[in-house]
Amino acid sequence: MIREFVKKAAILLLIILPVFTLTFVPDNAFSAEQEETRIFIKDFKVIGNEAIKDERILGAISSYRNNDYTLEELKSIADIVTMLYQEDGYILAKAYIPVQYIKNDIVKVVVVEGELGSLEISYSKYYSQGHVCNFFSRLIGSAVNENQIERAILLANETPSMNVQTVFKKGEMPGTTDMKIDIEDTYPMFFDFEFNNYGNERVSKNRYTANFSMTDPIIGSTLSLKGTIGEQLDDSFYGGIDLLIPLNYEGTKLGMRYINSDYIVGSDLQALGIEGKAEIMGAYLSHSFIHSRNQKLKGTVGFDMKRVFSYAMGAQTSNDDLSVGYLRLDYDNLDRFLGKNYLSLTYSQGFEDLLGSTKLN
Incomplete structure (x- = not known):
């Protein structure tokens, strides 16, 4: 419980801070306006990822180690991590370079995976809301994946005389999204x-x-x-x-x-x-x-x-x-x-x- 609170508080702090401003140690310092300034980056450290392991993410950007980069080029590397998530179906995930001090030439890449926060189920005439909810409830707290959502919808729609559709809406907590489930059913x-x-x-x-x-x-x-x-x-x-x-x-x-x-x-x-x-x-x-x-x-x-x-x-x-x-x-x-x-x-x-x-x- 405490671990989850600390995790969400850290993500909230990173979002509130100026996302694309870098602060380096004094010997390599430059402001956000000095985007053409280049700095040597030896390696990357990924923060906030659970759906995709460190090894795979770092493997995708390993060719960018030990080189000089501008701020815009570092943003492009973060976009590669975002695309990796998108290819796996994590449609709400976003990677970015947060404000930070560069230590030992290692830059941090933060991933906000876009977790499913809560479910809102519309009125159903005959089927219980609990029956519909059970197809999706296991996804709460995990990164939103379009393949998992699609599977849950199709399995739910195998129930005779019932059809469900889903819509994403803004989540109550930063880094989350809620899902509204609309039900159309007839007497089974x-x-x-x-x-x-x-x-x-x-x-x-x-x-x-x-x-x-x-x-x-x-x-x-x-x-x-x-x-x-x-x-x-x-x-x-x-x-x-x-x-x-x-x-x-x-x-x-x-x-x-x-x-x-x-x-x-x-x-x-x-x-x-x-x-x-x-x-x-x-x-x-x-x-x-x-x-x-x-x-x-x-x-x-x-x-x-x-x-x-x-x-x-x-x-x-x-x-x-x-x-x-x-x-x-x-x-x-x-x-x-x-x-x-x-x-x-x-x-x-x-x-x-x-x-x-x-x-x-």
């Missing part, structure tokens, strides 16, 4: 009905589907239900339930699902009495490793138990009990030449004689 419940004639004529060409989903406005977990039937309930049936629970606000989610389906083959094969049933229960864990406007990378690890039965002429023709684990990576990106690109890699592994699964002979 969705229902629709579909019809298509893409089915197989031997089962049911016409299919009717109902979808329902509801999201908890407190933590953002979503329950989804789906049901599909043919022209008659006995022709074909598909029913699924899926529960998706956010485990944190960094893109990690736990999912659980259950699927049940059955069908009867009719038309010219009706006399054979062919029918099938399937039941799937599973759980999975996913995490968003990269989440930006131009690219996304998500990893999923899961486990399914599958039971599939087939019948013909009143007798069972197959009975498969499967226990399958899988790993999947999904990547997509957007570029100016190829447009939208997708890549999905999946590895599956069956487990013999696990939880009643079929034992291989």
Whole structure:
């Protein structure tokens, strides 16, 4: 606590003092008006940096050691440090040469990184303000980074029926900025009905589907239900339930699902009495490793138990009990030449004689 107070007091003092006036030791002294005066600089010392380490900053300006500089040239070196921060997404960071005494030919470069001070959240109709705040609260007290802000916005906007936008405003403390979060949300419940004639004529060409989903406005977990039937309930049936629970606000989610389906083959094969049933229960864990406007990378690890039965002429023709684990990576990106690109890699592994699964002979 004391360390943070001293740090902010030091930054405030440096801002209040004339920022671009140099004061040197007597044997190398010149005023701010004597900007053409040159002085030998052996090395640099960086103050106020936390987001980028000393080694990297000093490495970026190492070629400027052991040389003579004017005041304007020293300002240009500070601008190089600012650009280094900008390239890493620290859009509010600023480096400058403060008023100082040059000792041992070492000049100090001060960095004001532009910390996120506080959050101001607008009124939301349905979702709790705490739910929205949790996507951004971990960023408070750290240097504002546009990549981190963008990721937080995109993860928040994955919540169904909710859209957030952010605006920066002047911070209450020197060297900080506050962020206003505007929320647009609608009631987090969705229902629709579909019809298509893409089915197989031997089962049911016409299919009717109902979808329902509801999201908890407190933590953002979503329950989804789906049901599909043919022209008659006995022709074909598909029913699924899926529960998706956010485990944190960094893109990690736990999912659980259950699927049940059955069908009867009719038309010219009706006399054979062919029918099938399937039941799937599973759980999975996913995490968003990269989440930006131009690219996304998500990893999923899961486990399914599958039971599939087939019948013909009143007798069972197959009975498969499967226990399958899988790993999947999904990547997509957007570029100016190829447009939208997708890549999905999946590895599956069956487990013999696990939880009643079929034992291989």
